[in-house]
Amino acid sequence: FPFRLFPLREHGMNWRARPLTCQEIQAFRKSKEVMDRFIRAYKLMLGFYGIHLVNEETGELKRAENWRERFENLNRFSHNNLRITRILKCLGEMGYEDYQVHLVKFFLTETLVEETLPNVKRSALDYFLFTVRSKEKRRELVHYAWQHFKPQSSFVWGPRDKLQKYR
Numbered sequence: 001f002p003f004r005l006f007p008l009r010e011h012g013m014n015w016r017a018r019p020l021t022c023q024e025i026q027a028f029r030k031s032k033e034v035m036d037r038f039i040r041a042y043k044l045m046l047g048f049y050g051i052h053l054v055n056e057e058t059g060e061l062k063r064a065e066n067w068r069e070r071f072e073n074l075n076r077f078s079h080n081n082l083r084i085t086r087i088l089k090c091l092g093e094m095g096y097e098d099y100q101v102h103l104v105k106f107f108l109t110e111t112l113v114e115e116t117l118p119n120v121k122r123s124a125l126d127y128f129l130f131t132v133r134s135k136e137k138r139r140e141l142v143h144y145a146w147q148h149f150k151p152q153s154s155f156v157w158g159p160r161d162k163l164q165k166y167r
Helices: 022-030 032-049 067-076 079-093 097-113 118-131 135-148 160-165
Strands: 051-053 061-063
Touching: 022 032, 032 051, 032 067, 032 079, 061 097, 067 118, 079 097, 079 118, 097 118, 097 135, 118 135, 135 160
Parallel strands: none
Antiparallel strands: 051 061
């Protein structure tokens, strides 16, 4: 069977690759070697996107030195957004929910606050946000997105009345 770098329990674009089973996920999560490889693959992909993993314990991220060049690539080629969604889902499967939160917040900041990734904005809002497994953290991220979305009146990713009362 073809090997996937970020396997999921669902079919992807490669029809020959079979989805993961719950048993396989549990076996992966118990293997230090597999999890070390997973983090190495994650760091490799982050580097490709112009992002640096600052802290392996927390999942904290920052722009890499080559971010300008890599963000240009992200803006130009939308197929990267599918891969990022896949990575985010896989982070959740492998028990790295905190990493999910940091990666989604990174993209929300770059798209909505810094405005460096305008062509990633829709994917960040439509897909990246909703990969976050923790309902509480997802709410925080939706609120963060709402706070920075312009114009705020056009924000459709959460109920305005709840967003205004949040916290």
